Amino acid sequence: MLRLLRPLLLLLLLLPPGSPEPPGLAQLSPGAPPQAPDLLYADGLRAYAAGAWAPAVALLREALRSQAALGRARLDCGASCAAEPGAALPAVLLGAPEPDSGPEPTQGSWEQQLLRAALRRADCLTQCAARRLGPGGAARLRVVRALRDAFRRREPYNYLQRAYYQLKKLDLAAAAAHTFFVANPMHLQMREDMAKYRRMSGVQPQSFRDLETPPHWAVYDTSLELLGRQEAGLALPRLEEALQGSLAQMESCRADCEGPEEQQGAEEEEEDGAGSQGGLYEAIAGHWVRVLQCRQRCVEETATRPGRSFPVPDFLPSQLRRLHEAHAQVGNLSQAIENVLSVLLFYPEDEAAKGALNQYQAQLGEPRPGLGPREDIQRFILRSLGEKRQLYYAMEHLGTSFKDPDPWTPEALIPEALREKLREDQEKRPWDHEPPKPKPLTYWKDVLLLEGVTLTQDSRQLNGSERAVLDGLLTPAECGVLLQLSKDAAGAGARSGYRGRRSPHTPHERFEGLTVLKAAQLARSGTVGSQGAKLLLEVSERVRTLTQAYFSPERPLHLSFTHLVCRSAIEGEQEQRMDLSHPVHADNCVLDPDTGECWREPPAYTYRDYSGLLYLxxxxxxxxxxxxxxxxxTVTARVRPRCGRLVAFSSGGENPHGVWAVTRGRRCALALWHTWAPEHREQEWLEAKELLQESEEEEEEEEEEEMPSKDPSPEPPSRRHQGVRDKAGKPPRAREEL
Incomplete structure (x- = not known):
């Protein structure tokens, strides 16, 4: 009954028609306890699907409010319960000696102290949550991981922007769209929607505001802007605010780590290495290790901008460096020393920091006895190191996993048995995202293929499966020959099916295609140079050999179709263009974006197994x-064309792909598809090869006939006529003399 009444109650909370909407997503029902976010979100999506835009807005906004209230309550209750008298664990349980502690506690005594403290903390948290969240507390508002991920990706704002648009509230629609787009910058549909909002007369630039980004990022960016203008005095309060905001955001993240434990699948437990083994202490240890792992990840989450994949390197130390430099510029030497000493807590051997410290102390003159590192940074480091010790212990003795997010962790903290392995892992840090250095293909595959070919990106770097980018398949001269071939063929009107008309995929481009057989026929007739046609044939085989060696070394691949394709932007038709040069598709199945399925059935070319695009x-x-x-x-990877670059990938639904609009110039590439099925081998390729071989043999014969004979005497007439045949293949008849 309550669930049936919820939409009606929320409708009563809506403002009357025509009332001004408050900016942002303000709370709908001040003072009311939050409702279950998952139920609100589900009801909001149902209302959205039914076209009930006003109820959808109310339900989705209330879901966002409830989710935020749950996080704030967990943070506040955790802090207040930790500060209660007697809440701290006895020092003996933390490994610290107590004065006059007497004999060490027996197993039963420390066990009782530990569990009694845990029960007291649980009681405090339960009572606090009930006061903040209503009867049932946090248990009533428990949110499953899938929904937490949806909120983290800001998916409610995608629905909100469309609902606001239907309600003619363009300002809020633009704000919701911008909020979603900030966290999902590669979302193609939202990219188009944002462009449309910018063209609408009722939308102002200030409408594009982010309603969710943590506040520390705004002040962080402002401080960097002020420092860039050499305004250190104005930047200082912003720098301090950004640092405090970063620490506060980290505390909020850590509080979320103490939420209810979800039942993990076998794969997740194996990945975390902290699965329960059935006993009381194993279960406690497993849950505690997962909490510690989550807390350590908060460093990366706080340092990662919305919509970005990698954190800002050394986020806290870099802020401290800017702080001590800015304080020194305005003459605040005491504060400069505090911040540079804080940097040295992270990196005791940092030469630049030690040099700055010596300089500040010399300028300050007399020593200040009470001057030391910042207390907030000291607390942060001590707590973090304590958690790392426990995680490394569990890693060594319990077989759990831990990827340290911090490059400043002292090596002495890491058990010696783990140092070598962790040293290898440290070389693969997620923020080391410089372009990969090309390596010879023989480094990756134990076969000798083509000299000079390098693997630039593999599947992992392209965020997918069975994808690769290889460079060096063509020299600049070879690219020039194939480009000239495409121009000559286009000039002769020999376009394979498209006749140089507008592209079948977009009205803003012209599309030209040339097959290997057509190129061979044009070369035979002298319309195009034979060098280009021969190179086209040879390069296609080069790509096939490479693709087979990389993806399918145990099973032969055959070319199924080869197409030299050029796309040209039509001048005067590119302004405010929103479409793609080639829409997203898969090469051997019919892609259904709504369900995520790819149906391997006609009209798709179901026999295609691997695809390749060689750019010119x-x-x-x-x-x-x-x-x-x-x-x-959602875009997962992007590749810029260049001469000799091959993008090879499997042709199925695991690799949907498309082409961004060509807005100026002419883009040419050799598209190739490969198959395991020999019956689908490209017959035109074989015909083209035979045709070019015949032409080559004829050219050789003509050259031999034109070459002067070593014998100065003329060839006997009988021998001269031996090789002559008419069109029917018969010797010519001699004219009879009358």
């Missing part, structure tokens, strides 16, 4: 290849 040039705008999730919206 980069002197154009747009035209990048991109991969997406199965929803055809």
């Amino acid at each position: 040039n980069d002197d154009f705008q747009g035209g990048d290849l991109f991969f997406t999730e199965p929803n055809a919206l």
Whole structure:
């Protein structure tokens, strides 16, 4: 009954029609206890699907409010319960000696102290949550991981922006769209929606505001801007606010780690290495290790901007460096020393920090006995090191996993048995995202293929499966030959099916295609140079060999279709263009973005197994290849064309891809598809090869005939006529003399 009444109650909370909407997503029902976010969100999506826009807005906003209230309550209750008298664990349980402690406690005594303290803390948290969240407390508002992930990705704002648009509230629609787009910058549909909002007359620049970004990022960016203008005095309060905001955001994240434990699947337990083994202490240890792992990840989460994949390197130490430099610039030497000493807590051997400290102390003159590192940073480091010790202990003795997010962790803290392995892992830190150095293909595959070919990106770096980017398949001269071939063929009107008309995929581009057989026929007739046609044939085989060696060394691949394709932007039709050069698709199945399924059935070319795109040039705008999730919206990787670059990938639904609009110039590439099925081998390729071989043999014969004979005497007539045949293949008849 309550669930049926919830939409009606929320409708009563809506403002009357025509009332001004408050800015942002203000609380709908001040003072009322929050409702279950998962139920509100589900009801909001049902209302959205039914086209009930006003109830959808109310329910989705209330779901966001309830989720935020749950996080605030967990943070506040955790802090207040930790500060209660007697809440701290006895020092003996923490490994610290107590004065006059007497004999060590027996197993039963420390066990009782530990569990009694845990029970007291649980009681305090339960009572606090009930006061803040209403009867049932946090247990009533428990949110499953899938929903937490949806809120983290800001998915409610995607629905909100569309609902606001239907309600003609463009300012709020733009704000909700911008909020979603900040966290999902590669979302294609939202990218188009944002462009449409910018063109609407009722939307102002200030409408594009982020309603969710943690406040420390705004002041952080402002402080960097002020420092860039050499305004250290104005930047100082912003720098301090950004640091305090970062620490506060970290505390909020850590509080979320103490939420209810969800039942993990076998794969997740194996990945974390902290699965319960059935006993009381194993279960306690497993849950505690997961909490500690989560707390340590808060460093990366706080340092990662919304919508970005990697954290800002050394986020806290870098802020402290800017603080001590700014304080020194305005003459606050005491504060400069405090902050540089805090940097040295992270990196005791930092030469730049030690040099700055010596300089500040010399300028300050007399020593200040009470001058030391910042207390908030000392607390942060001591707590973090204590958690790391426990995680490394569990890693060594319990077989759990832990990826240390901090490059400043002292090596002495790490058990000696783990140091070598962790040293290898440290070389793979997620923020070391410089472009990978090309390595010879033979480094990756134990076969000798083509000299000079390098693997630039593999599947992991392209965020997918069975994808690779390889460079060096063509020299600049070879690219020039193939580009000239495409121009000559286009000039002769020999376009394979498209006749140089507007592209079948977009009205803003022209599309030209040339097959290997057509190229061979044009070369035979003298319309195009034979060098380009021969190179086209040879390069396609080069790509096939490479693709087979990389993806399918145990099973032969055959070319199923080869197509030299050029896309040209039509001048005067590119302004405010929103479409793609080639929409998102898969090569051997029909992609259904709504369900994420890819149906391997006609009209798809179901026999295609691997695809390849070999680029010939980069002197154009747009035209990048991109991969997406199965929803055809979320971009997972993007590749810029260049001469000799091959992008090879499996042709199925695991690799949906498309092409960004070509907005200027002409983009040419050789598209190739490969198959395991020999019956689908490209017959035109074999015909083209035979045709070019015949032409080559004829050219050789003509050259031999034109070459002067070593014998100066003329060839006997009988021998001269031996090789002559008419069109029917018969010797010519001699004219009879009358």
